[in-house]
Every structure is written in structure tokens, then in C-alpha cells.
Amino acid sequence: MPATLMTDRELQFKSIAYRRALLQLIFSAGAGHTGGGLSCLDILNVLYHRILRVSPETRDSPDRDRYVQSKGHSVEALYVVLADRGFFPRTDLQTVCRYQSPYVGHPTRKVPGIEMNTGALGHGLAISAGMALAAKLDGRSYRVFTLLGDGELAEGSNWEAAMAASHYRLDNLTAIIDHNTLQITGPTRDVCSNEPLDDKWRAFGWTVRETDGHDVAALTRVLGAPPDPGKPTCVIAHTIKGKGVSFMESVPRWHHGVPTAAELARAVAELDAVETRLREEAA
Amino acid sequence: MSAPAPSVFSPTAARLAEKLGLALGQPNLDVFADTLLELARANPDILALTSDSRGSGKLAPFGQALPRQLVEVGIAEQNLVGMAAGLAACGKKPFAVSPASFLTTRALEQIKNDVCYSDVPVVLVGISAGTSYGALGSTHHSLHDLAVLRAIPNLSIVVPADNWETREAVRWAATARQPVYLRFGKAPTRHLSTGERRFEPGQATVLREGADAAFIGTGETVVHCLLAAGALAAEGRECRVISMPWVKPLDEETLLSAGRECAAVIVAEEHSVHGGLGEACASALMRAGVRVPFRIAAIPDEETVTGSQADIFRHYGLTMEGLSQAARELLEGL
Numbered sequence: 256m257p258a259t260l261m262t263d264r265e266l267q268f269k270s271i272a273y274r275r276a277l278l279q280l281i282f283s284a285g286a287g288h289t290g291g292g293l294s295c296l297d298i299l300n301v302l303y304h305r306i307l308r309v310s311p312e313t314r315d316s317p318d319r320d321r322y323v324q325s326k327g328h329s330v331e332a333l334y335v336v337l338a339d340r341g342f343f344p345r346t347d348l349q350t351v352c353r354y355q356s357p358y359v360g361h362p363t364r365k366v367p368g369i370e371m372n373t374g375a376l377g378h379g380l381a382i383s384a385g386m387a388l389a390a391k392l393d394g395r396s397y398r399v400f401t402l403l404g405d406g407e408l409a410e411g412s413n414w415e416a417a418m419a420a421s422h423y424r425l426d427n428l429t430a431i432i433d434h435n436t437l438q439i440t441g442p443t444r445d446v447c448s449n450e451p452l453d454d455k456w457r458a459f460g461w462t463v464r465e466t467d468g469h470d471v472a473a474l475t476r477v478l479g480a481p482p483d484p485g486k487p488t489c490v491i492a493h494t495i496k497g498k499g500v501s502f503m504e505s506v507p508r509w510h511h512g513v514p515t516a517a518e519l520a521r522a523v524a525e526l527d528a529v530e531t532r533l534r535e536e537a538a
Numbered sequence: 539m540s541a542p543a544p545s546v547f548s549p550t551a552a553r554l555a556e557k558l559g560l561a562l563g564q565p566n567l568d569v570f571a572d573t574l575l576e577l578a579r580a581n582p583d584i585l586a587l588t589s590d591s592r593g594s595g596k597l598a599p600f601g602q603a604l605p606r607q608l609v610e611v612g613i614a615e616q617n618l619v620g621m622a623a624g625l626a627a628c629g630k631k632p633f634a635v636s637p638a639s640f641l642t643t644r645a646l647e648q649i650k651n652d653v654c655y656s657d658v659p660v661v662l663v664g665i666s667a668g669t670s671y672g673a674l675g676s677t678h679h680s681l682h683d684l685a686v687l688r689a690i691p692n693l694s695i696v697v698p699a700d701n702w703e704t705r706e707a708v709r710w711a712a713t714a715r716q717p718v719y720l721r722f723g724k725a726p727t728r729h730l731s732t733g734e735r736r737f738e739p740g741q742a743t744v745l746r747e748g749a750d751a752a753f754i755g756t757g758e759t760v761v762h763c764l765l766a767a768g769a770l771a772a773e774g775r776e777c778r779v780i781s782m783p784w785v786k787p788l789d790e791e792t793l794l795s796a797g798r799e800c801a802a803v804i805v806a807e808e809h810s811v812h813g814g815l816g817e818a819c820a821s822a823l824m825r826a827g828v829r830v831p832f833r834i835a836a837i838p839d840e841e842t843v844t845g846s847q848a849d850i851f852r853h854y855g856l857t858m859e860g861l862s863q864a865a866r867e868l869l870e871g872l
Contacts, residue, residue, distance in 0.1 A: 390628065
């Protein structure tokens, strides 16, 4: 079981804290993928608090659940969540992207809790399919989750892996699409449309489930639901790129825009205000 | 079934091979498949991954004997390597088997990132390598694989020359904890030695002593180096022959000794002249300050001539005749 049992409200506070930490991290590193990090943070929050059976103590256990971040550019979001979950000290985040730091601008196994080196798009699904197949071959019950960007789905290698996962009936595999509908150039539908996304995955033999990718309760229900026997699961998480900061939401330039000190202060003030409102509601 | 491939040896070379005791063996590919099956019977973590390549990889018997240990992904090399990486990360020992040409270009990014950068113990097996596919043309030739793979950190590159080296290399690869690339042709090879040999990671084998010229070969060119040395011996020239299965890491000690002690060095490889064993040797010699007449006998930077593997070897001088002539030219040009 996941190490912590938190209420939806507590998770919402976590998400706000993570957003602040993410922006501060990118500001201090002077680089990072802001928009996509903010779009997938609630997914990571739910995964690491409610879904994945993995903790700093069990991170080498052969029975741990695996998470592979195929959209590796959102590594800052993963760093923030892993640090909070105790995989490494929070102070390590000060070294992200610094000279000789193990905290590279994309995930690497040098960082405790990270399973595979990713960053080139279109790789995580095949790796995850291999991991899920290993579980089947070894009779282990762990599950494998991978997070893909929607723009990333233009990489053909995803569809090779989607076919194989279905062929090998990998019902222990879940691919989560961070469907924020934007990529570096602009809207994915204008760059190279991948719609209808749900039908594509169904046609490849997957169970498709859709959810609001920022609603922690809905994410918990969908990610925690048992899979259809013999079928891998695709969760299409409808998200907003830049979620949580009004002037970043759905604005392409925040794909890898780094906030100025003033922008950071504005963003943090917005998040603080949301937090205050939530606390008042809770009270 | 296709007709038997024409012999890569001229009648004179074939007679000399018999005289030198270089008996005909099996294709290295067959020995690879037999060895892998033997290892996989004893170790259920060993898997053969194929991309509709179990026939060309001689792995049909493996699939019949150990169906749970053969993972077929269809014609999808990127997925072949990506899945192999995931399997290896979870404790399996995958051998990803696919024609060298497709494996090392189509799936190069997966090799670089998922296998080598992630440091998982996948064995990449490039089959029907070099010009094995003969007249099927450049789409099917792998004359680039050593060059592209040499530039990727954390990968051992091993090109066995004969059945013995193949068996030893496969056994070693099955225990390796880091990524490995094995490269096999599909033509029958000759046994290069009846004497005692030791297979040590990163080490070359001196198959014949001499100091007039040194031939350094890898894979299926080594036998032609031995034959060239045999032909030159009849002229009173004693040449050293080195089998260098390890393209990376390179056995610099054996190489530099050859460079210092022999009057010329010729590297023979079934690969482009660019970026393969030849340039690796040239670079090491130069870095060590060893100045020696030097030639790379390989496929030039052009569209490869149409023909069987034998035709191609003959056309580009990767034969007893061609290599011995290269040595004469280097030695007489002194």
C-alpha cells in the first residue's frame, strides 16, 4: 500500500505546495519545463500518495510498483514530489541542473526513486511494457505506470509499444496521457492532430478511461480502479498546461519559460491566495 | 530456399585454408543460437527478443524449446530495444536479436538512451551483419554499426571471428552486467585455431606471430588475414595476425605492440572505412605516438557494389589476395 493516507483536501494542499516548489525550483535552476510540470503535478501527487506501492524504503524491492516518466522534460515536477516523499533530501533540489549534479534536466536513475533515464520522447511506453512483461513472466503482482505527453504521441514508437502491450495482455500496465493539448509550437491539434485519442487507444486493444487530471478524487478513482483483465489501461487525463497560475495557463511560451523574480512572486501570491481560500473553506 | 551463397574464398585461398588447418565450421549465427539455448535452459531469466527475426536469427528451436523465454514483438525494432530495456531493468537478461542494419539504425536512440544511458544489461545482437545480405543491397547492410555504437558510452562491442569466439562471447555476454553489442554474420566460418585460446574481456588474440606486417581483423575478416599471412609466408614474409573481437574497449596493448614491432599495420573489417575498428586503431596508434605504415581494408565511402558477400569482399580486397597485396604495397613502399 502507499505509505500515506491523506484526505482529498490534504492532497489539494500538497498540490499547491508542489506548484510553489516547482516554480521556485525552475526559477533557481534558471531552466525547466514549467507548463507541462504544472499540468502533470496533480497526477504525480495522486500516484505517489495513493496509487504506487513504492517508498524510499522499498525502492529496490522487486515487488515495488514502477513509474516511468516518458515525458521526461517534466522532471522538475517529479523531483519535487520525490523529495517530499523522502526519496532524497529537499536541499538536493538546489543542485538541479548545476555543474556535476546528479539532478539532470531530465530523469536519470542516478536519482533515488527514478526507474529509467528518459527525456527523448516516445521511449517510456516500450520500457514500461517490458517492465510489465517481466512482472508477468516472474509471476509478480507489481503494476507499471507511465506518463506520456499528448504531443509525444506523434512518436511512432508509442504505437509499436501500444500494439505489443495489447498483444501480451499487459493488464498490469497503465499509460497516463497528460492531455494538456499544447506542445512547444502551439495546440497539438494544429501541429499534428492526434484526435480522436480515445478511439486510437481502443483500436489498439486498450481500455480507455478519462478523467479530470487536476481533480485528485477523480484521479484516485480512475488510477485506483482494477484493470480490465487482459487489457492494458490508458488514462486520458484532461489537464491544463500551466495549471494553477493564471498567466501561465494554456500559454505556449510557458512550455519552458522560466519565471522572472516578479513573475515568480505573482505566481506564488496566486497560489497562496488559493491556499488561503481552501483553508477558509475547510474551516 | 535460396541457393547456397558463393564461397568467399578463391580456390587458391580454400586450398591454403585446408593446408593451414582452418577447418570449415558453422555460421557464427548458428553457434550463437545453440549457445543461447543452452544458457537459457539453465537460466530462466535469459530471454530472446525477436522482431519477426527468429528464423533469420536461427532461434526457431529456441522458441520451440522455451516458448516462455522467446518474446516476439513483430517488425518493430524500437519497441524491441525499449522492451528489452524494461525487462532488463526488472531483472531479466534479454538478448535483443535483429538484423544489425535495422537494430542499430532504427533503434539507435533506444540503444543510446534506454539501454546504454540507463545502464541496463541488455545484449544487443546484430545478426546478418556487414554485407551478409549480399545482393539485397545497402538497406540490409550494416557498414555503419561499429561507427555509431563506438560513440555511445557504456557499451561493449564484440565481433567474434569464429565458432569458438562466438561461443565464448555469448557465454560472457550472458553474465555481463552492462550493455553489450554482439555482431554476427551468417556465412559458415572457419575455425581459426586448434590450439589453446583464452577469451578475456577486452583482449585480442595473436593467432600468428611475425613482424613484417601485422594484420588486425575482426569478425569474418580474420580468416582472410590468416590466409594473407599464409600467402606472404610463401614469399618469406612473416606477418602477425591478430583477432580483435573487442572493438570496444580496444586492446591497445596488443595493438601498440604490433605497431611498434611490425613494419606495417593493416586493419581489415567488414564495415565502412569510417568510424570502425580501423579508425579506432589509427587513433590509438597516433595518440601513443606510434608511426607505422597503416591501411584500413574496408568498404569505401560509396554505394556498395551489387553482389554476393563473396563478390563484395573480392571487389574491395577483403580477401587473401587483396590483403596480401595491401601488405606488399605497404612494405615495398617503405
